Amino acid sequence: MLEIKNLSAGYGDLQILWNVSLTVGEGELVAIVGPNGAGKTTLMNALSGMVDYKGGEIHLAGAPIHKLSPQARVARGLIQCPEGRRLFPEMTVAENLRMGAYLCGDGAEVRRRHEMVEHLFPILRERRDQIASSMSGGQQQMVAIGRALMAGPKVLLLDEPSLGLAPIVVSEMFEAIDRIRNEGMTLMIVEQNVQQTLQVADRAYVLENGAIALEGKGIELLDNPHMKAAYLGTE
Amino acid sequence: MELDLIAQILLLGLLQGGVYALVACGLTLIYGVMKIVNFAHAEFLTLGMYLALVAFEQFGLNPYVVAPVIFGLVCVLGAAFQHITIRPALKHPQINQMLITIGISTLLVGLIQLVWGPNNQVVRLPWARNTLDIEMFGGEISLSYARLIAFGVAIAIAAVAWWALRHTRMGMGMRAASQNPFAAQLMGIDVSRINLVTFGVGAGLAALAGALISPAFFMNPTFGKEYFLLTAFVIVVLGTMGNFAGALIGGLVIGIAEAIGGLLLGPAMRPMVSLSVFVIVLLFLPRGIFKGRLT
Ligand SMILES: Nc1ncnc2c1ncn2[C@@H]1O[C@H](COP(=O)(O)OP(=O)(O)O)[C@@H](O)[C@H]1O
Ligand SMILES: [Mg+2]
Numbered sequence: 001m002l003e004i005k006n007l008s009a010g011y012g013d014l015q016i017l018w019n020v021s022l023t024v025g026e027g028e029l030v031a032i033v034g035p036n037g038a039g040k041t042t043l044m045n046a047l048s049g050m051v052d053y054k055g056g057e058i059h060l061a062g063a064p065i066h067k068l069s070p071q072a073r074v075a076r077g078l079i080q081c082p083e084g085r086r087l088f089p090e091m092t093v094a095e096n097l098r099m100g101a102y103l104c105g106d107g108a109e110v111r112r113r114h115e116m117v118e119h120l121f122p123i124l125r126e127r128r129d130q131i132a133s134s135m136s137g138g139q140q141q142m143v144a145i146g147r148a149l150m151a152g153p154k155v156l157l158l159d160e161p162s163l164g165l166a167p168i169v170v171s172e173m174f175e176a177i178d179r180i181r182n183e184g185m186t187l188m189i190v191e192q193n194v195q196q197t198l199q200v201a202d203r204a205y206v207l208e209n210g211a212i213a214l215e216g217k218g219i220e221l222l223d224n225p226h227m228k229a230a231y232l233g234t235e
Numbered sequence: 236m237e238l239d240l241i242a243q244i245l246l247l248g249l250l251q252g253g254v255y256a257l258v259a260c261g262l263t264l265i266y267g268v269m270k271i272v273n274f275a276h277a278e279f280l281t282l283g284m285y286l287a288l289v290a291f292e293q294f295g296l297n298p299y300v301v302a303p304v305i306f307g308l309v310c311v312l313g314a315a316f317q318h319i320t321i322r323p324a325l326k327h328p329q330i331n332q333m334l335i336t337i338g339i340s341t342l343l344v345g346l347i348q349l350v351w352g353p354n355n356q357v358v359r360l361p362w363a364r365n366t367l368d369i370e371m372f373g374g375e376i377s378l379s380y381a382r383l384i385a386f387g388v389a390i391a392i393a394a395v396a397w398w399a400l401r402h403t404r405m406g407m408g409m410r411a412a413s414q415n416p417f418a419a420q421l422m423g424i425d426v427s428r429i430n431l432v433t434f435g436v437g438a439g440l441a442a443l444a445g446a447l448i449s450p451a452f453f454m455n456p457t458f459g460k461e462y463f464l465l466t467a468f469v470i471v472v473l474g475t476m477g478n479f480a481g482a483l484i485g486g487l488v489i490g491i492a493e494a495i496g497g498l499l500l501g502p503a504m505r506p507m508v509s510l511s512v513f514v515i516v517l518l519f520l521p522r523g524i525f526k527g528r529l530t
Contacts, residue, residue: 048421074423086418088411099411102404103423151422 001026001186002047002078002155007056007066009046015054016042018211024155029177029187031201031218033194033231039210040190041083044159048080049073061154075103077154083163083190085144089133093124096132096143100150110150117146120179138169145176156180158189162196174200194231198222206231239374244494246378252490253386254444258463259470259482260393261440267413267477268433270329271321274336276467277459278343279309279438283445284358284454285351291358291449298358299384302446306439313438314431321434322427340460348456355453363450381451388447393483396440400479409433413477465506466493469513475523 002024010016016039024030032040045051047058049070058066065073088096097117101110118125121142127135132143141161148156161177162170174196181187181200191197198204201218206227214226221227258280265273286305287298316339324331363381370376400406411419412429420426445459452458470489474481489509496508516523 050417050420069425070420071423071425074421080421082418082421086415086421088414088418090414091410095407099407099419099422099424102408102411147422 001028001061002188003057003059004047005057005059007043007046007058008054009042009051009056010054011042011052016051016210017046017054018209019056020207020210020212021056022205022212022215024186024188026186027181027184028202029181029189029200031197031204032188032190032207033192033197033204034207034213035230036192038207040207041159042210043207044080044082044157044190047073047078047157071103074151077152078157079148079151079153079155080157081144081148081159081161083159085140087132087140087143087147089131091132092129093132093135093143094128096147097124097150100147101152104150104152109152113150113152117149120149120176121146138165138172141165141169141173142176145180149180153185155186155188158187160190160192162191162193170196194227195222198227237374238372239376241498242371243376244498245491246376247382248491248494248497249487250378250382250386250490251493252487253389254448254486255463255466255470255490256483256486257389257393257444257447258441259467259474259486260396260479261437261444262467263471263474263477263479263482264396264409264440265434265437266471267479268409269321269325269430270477271332271336271434272329273434273437274333274464275316275339275343276336276437276441277464278340278347279313279441279459280445280463281347281454281456281459282312282343283309283442284449284452284458285347285445286442287446287449288351288356288358288454291360297360298446298449299388302388302443305446306443309442310435310439312435314435316438317431317434322430325430344456344460351456353456355455357453358449360450379451381448385444385447385451389444390483392440392443393486396436397479397483405429405432465513466509469509469516473512473516473520473523478523481523 004020004022006019006021008015008017008019020043032043034040042051046053049068053066057064060076060078065076065078088099097114101113104110123139124142124146132140145161162173165173170193178200189197198218198221204216204218204221205212206214262273262276265271283305286308287301290296290301291298320335320339321332324335364379366377366379367383368375368377400410408424408429411424412426416426466489470485471482474485489512492512493505493508497505
């Protein structure tokens with residue numbers, strides 16, 4: 001579904017990603033883990049067309065998209081839920097969700113998606129008219145994920161959905177992600193929460209210094225000695 | 236002082252405030268979405284006045300009839316200025332963009348002077364100078380049709396623009412771009428197109444206000460700068476930079492405040508009122524009386 005070949009990207013003259021190659025199959029949940037500053041967010045933004053492209057290819061459902069504008073990539077179904085949520089702070093929950101479907105001209109389809117998101121996160125139905133910035137961190141994260149789902153993703157990119165959330169809320173978030181996956185969504189997720197992420201991921205890539213250092217099945221990586229030493233603290 | 240005279244002055248202030256509100260709405264829109272302080276804003280108002288003058292003198296068209304055309308023309312002109320001069324500087328420090336708008340302002344004043352000359356001119360629409368007389372407080376209050384129409388239309392347009400911000404796709408896109416341009420792009424919103432439309436509409440609203448007041452004020456190339464620029468900035472800061480409803484309410488407040496100031500201190504001191512409000516707001520309420528962006 002999503003195929004990345006030798007992708008390089010960065011900010012101006014500063015190159016961050018070096019020949020990153022990875023694939024996400026249809027219906028798969030693929031995790032990207034790695035230390036702070038490894039370039040995980042830069043990778044997400046390179047996929048969305050939000051940082052400077054420096055080479056390589058990105059194919060979505062077989063078609064090249066690395067030359068497309070950010071809007072065109074959204075239109076093709078590559079949707080990112082960014083790190084730190086980035087909601088529209090002074091819009092209501094319903095308005096934030098509505099903005100996710102900005103490119104969808106079909107009112108009935110927008111309502112269907114809205115219904116689906118409120119079914120996934122019932123709290124968003126109750127809080128429909130609440131101003132987004134007045135919600136708790138966990139609720140805001142639900143709005144952010146809901147907003148991304150409103151765009152009708154073929155591939156959903158989630159950048160650190162559990163960042164800054166209380167442990168109990170983190171578990172809820174992982175449950176929600178599991179439900180989205182069970183609906184058949186193709187997901188690529190970046191997480192600091194390595195243990196919990198590798199348990200739910202089909203496959204995972206370890207990104208270090210802007211390059212892929214390791215890849216494997218989620219549960220296999222949990223047993224990998226390098227992973228244990230560097231990320232899991234279980235050695 | 237007589238009550239009827241006081242009422243007259245306050246009402247005139249309110250009417251003036253409606254026009255201020257429309258001018259300030261355009262300015263706050265541009266700031267809210269693009270974070271650009273547009274020093275050329277008043278020149279678009281002046282240009283609107285002169286376009287109304289041309290339409291009247293060359294084609295015999297009433298300013299109120301051509302106002303929509305003037306709005307459209309200046310929208311396109313503003314968008315073109317944005318595209319050619321400001322867009323390339325959007326990634327650079329804000330001071331660059333400010334200097335560019337000052338450049339546009341100087342250019343427009345020069346061009347207006349070149350085309351229409353430096354002298355005072357007015358759209359001679361005699362009926363608009365007639366007054367509506369109302370019995371009140373044992374006296375008579377007279378309000379010219381020109382000012383009544385300018386007020387009514389300005390408020391109506393500002394209200395429509397406010398509605399459009401919340402209920403149209405483009406308006407929602409502007410609010411999104413204003414509140415988080417990065418996320419807006421991740422939602423598929425073409426922020427550079429939003430910027431183009433925003434600057435165009437902002438300039439167009441100023442020109443529309445200019446057309447509306449053209450039968451009531453003598454125009455000259457620096458009219459906008461002298462009579463509206465500072466006041467519009469005061470209103471936008473008072474109503475919180477980038478807050479559309481704030482600019483609407485702020486316009487009315489400043490219109491009335493100036494009238495009261497003129498009443499207490501004498502007409503010559505009117506401009507002092509805006510300046511004093513400006514200083515007080517900047518000192519004690521630096522973020523204005525409202526919070527937030529295009530809410
Ligand atoms: N806007 C930016 N301009 C320049 N450098 C940046 C920018 N954003 C991130 N970086 C740098 O890119 C590197 C990778 O950052 P990031 O992708 O955010 O890492 P991660 O998400 O893995 O923590 C870091 O060294 C960071 O300092
Ligand atoms: Mg990150």
